[in-house]
Amino acid sequence: MVIENDTLPIEAPIDAWVYPEGKYLTLTESGGRVPIVPAQTPYILLAGGVRDGGVSVSRKAYPFWQFDTLWGPFPPEQETYHRPVYRYFPDTLLEYVFREDFESPQVGFRVVNAGEPGAVSLQRSFTQPRRGFWCGAASLPAYSDFRIETATAFPFPQQEIWAELSVRGDRNLGVGLTWENAQTGAVFGREIYLLLRPPDQGWGTFYINLTPWLAGKGTLYRYRLYLTSAGDTMGTHALYLDDVRILTWKQL
Numbered sequence: 001m002v003i004e005n006d007t008l009p010i011e012a013p014i015d016a017w018v019y020p021e022g023k024y025l026t027l028t029e030s031g032g033r034v035p036i037v038p039a040q041t042p043y044i045l046l047a048g049g050v051r052d053g054g055v056s057v058s059r060k061a062y063p064f065w066q067f068d069t070l071w072g073p074f075p076p077e078q079e080t081y082h083r084p085v086y087r088y089f090p091d092t093l094l095e096y097v098f099r100e101d102f103e104s105p106q107v108g109f110r111v112v113n114a115g116e117p118g119a120v121s122l123q124r125s126f127t128q129p130r131r132g133f134w135c136g137a138a139s140l141p142a143y144s145d146f147r148i149e150t151a152t153a154f155p156f157p158q159q160e161i162w163a164e165l166s167v168r169g170d171r172n173l174g175v176g177l178t179w180e181n182a183q184t185g186a187v188f189g190r191e192i193y194l195l196l197r198p199p200d201q202g203w204g205t206f207y208i209n210l211t212p213w214l215a216g217k218g219t220l221y222r223y224r225l226y227l228t229s230a231g232d233t234m235g236t237h238a239l240y241l242d243d244v245r246i247l248t249w250k251q252l
Contacts, residue, residue: 001048001065002087003243006131011166012205015049016084017061027059039076043069048086050207053175053194062207063160064088064247097154097161097246098225102134109136112147112178112190112226120146120231122241130166130203130242138239140171144231146239149178153185153222154246156214161248163208163225167198169239171229175208178224179217190226203242210246 001010018025018034020041027049028034036044045067052058068084088094100108102124113119125137138146167173176192193213198204214223225246229239 002085003131007085008131010086010205011130011199011203012054012207013051013056014086015051015059017047017049019045019047019067033079036072036074039072039074041072041074043071045069046082046084048084052207052209054196054204054206060209062086062162064094064162093250095157095248095250097157097248098150098152098244099246100136100150100241100244101132102129102136102242103132107136108151109148109227110151112149113145116145118143118145118231120144122146122148125240127240128168130168132242136241136244138229138241140229140231140237140239142231142234142236146229146231147226148228149190149224149226150246151224153178153180153224155182155222156217156219157248157251158219159211159249161210161214161246163210164205164243164245164247165196165208165227166203166205166242166244167196167239168203169198169237171231171237171239172197173239174228175206176226176228177210177213177217178226179221180224182220182222185222188221192226192228198239203240205243 017027047061048065050062065086070082122136124134129135173196174192175194178190180187
């Protein structure tokens with residue numbers, strides 16, 4: 001994947017939606033084999049597919065990546081190996097509702113429960129970032145309560161809107177929304193819709209379709225991405241975040 005001129009492997013299960021000559025044929029997982037008939041097919045378009053929220057039964061072609069193209073023709077009765085590279089559509093088409101890579105000292109999250117017992121803040125750390133020099137880190141001692149939300153609110157754009165989060169650590173991360181009055185900012189509620197489990201080793205990247213969450217509440221509110229976790233009854237755990245982004249299409 002190419003993200004902001006950096007080329008890096010995607011730390012998530014990525015499917016390929018296969019379109020010989022632009023006509024949908026099948027979906028295949030990484031390492032899968034697909035028969036192409038006829039061999040004279042001039043090209044194959046590949047759309048990168050994600051598991052919504054990391055759930056394997058909810059697979060979607062990621063709308064903000066451009067097609068990768070595999071050019072033919074293909075030798076009959078032979079295998080052609082290909083590793084797709086997925087690039088985002090240009091910024092003239094995409095709107096980044098929120099973007100935090102922790103490279104700036106000003107972090108785009110705020111602590112919801114600041115001042116309460118056990119409240120945990122999100123700090124910048126240079127310990128094994130996913131990309132760049134910095135990532136976000138939360139240390140979770142016993143009985144701690146980690147609750148943050150994006151410092152800026154956003155409306156429901158009435159079209160597809162997704163969140164991307166790269167996570168590592170040894171605690172689960174709850175993902176949800178804060179919704180508030182669009183005019184006054186008065187908070188109506190916070191709700192967790194999804195629980196993410198970081199991989200045992202390294203970073204894990206999750207792609208989350210926020211569209212149905214926002215559509216369920218509508219355009220009368222404005223929203224913030226809400227993240228939460230909790231410490232155990234003993235010991236200290238940690239969570240790390242990087243490349244947190246919320247994307248939608250620009251209104252043309």
